[in-house]
Amino acid sequence: MSRIIIQPSGKSVECKDSDTVLMALERAGYALPNNCRAGACGECKVRVLEGQYDQGMVLDMALSAEERRQGYGLMCMAKPISDEMVIEWGTADARPKLFPPREGALFVLIERREVARRTLEIRLRPVGQPIRYWPGQYVTLGDERADIPRRAYSIANAPRPDGEITLQVARADDGVTSAWIHDTLRVGDSVKINGAYGTFIGDPSAETPVLCLAAGTGLAPILDLAEAALRRGYRKKVDLIFSARTAEDVYGQGMMAWWRTKHRNFDYKITLTREQREGYLEGRIDAILPSLYPDLSAHSIFIAGSPEFVDACVAAVKSLGAKDALIHKEGFFAIQNTRSEGRQS
Ligand code: FES
16 A cells, blocks of 8 residues: 655545556546546656656657656556655645546446447446446446456436436447447346546536537537536537538437427537538538637637547637637547557547
């Protein structure tokens, strides 16, 4: 057991021998940003001020040799070796914000349906206590006994009293886990869920118009966030733009149409990038945005999709005046090894 001390707040958390620093922080409810949980994206990078730790295997593009020299480390893979480890993260009043994640929570698959080409939606109901989560967070799903690696999938629905969660799983080329979910998991099967994780969460105190941008299964956390905001009576405008390659890749439209009918402050648009179809916009979101939203200086922006999609959208919204502090993003990283498909939402 080691102790992780967070500076400048001076708060500390215990870290079990088998745990990474990220896991220890999350258990205590701290929202350290993270994405791939595998040393590939660099989201969890912090400076280590004191103490020794085993960094584990990480990619150079996520942590350069120069950054290592400067004392930076990736906390999703770092395991403390010394009794104490001091990291620099957060503000002087760093406070727990997230619900501590659970491991091995038992769920039963109660429904599965193909919602778009190569995209399966599964509904999972907890057998015991529901997992507590913030809209926008994700869980991991896999089966260690069958050698199916755990992969991260965003929860696509706002928290419900019965604890049910919906995941939307795109079939990834060569993806062991998504192939297992698509081809092997059946209604009635039990699965073990870990989570919830992630910091792609809305600020409940925000009072700005909201623009959500999603591509592919990046729609899942966006649906979750939008549903939660509308359900709690958010009064400002909430707009959603969903980018899909073709009409066959579009899903979630029924729910978005229902929200638009029920909530006067909600609207959505769908744009296709590889096909022209009546009723849809045409072109990439970053290209069509200036004509739709010439001024985004007052908006909170939520962006989810591939890292390339996120980067292009961030550049586009910034050029339209969006403020850094109001831009929230979730890029689904592909982990570079042969048997994983990375983040699928
Ligand atoms: S490198 Fe740590 S979360 Fe991606």
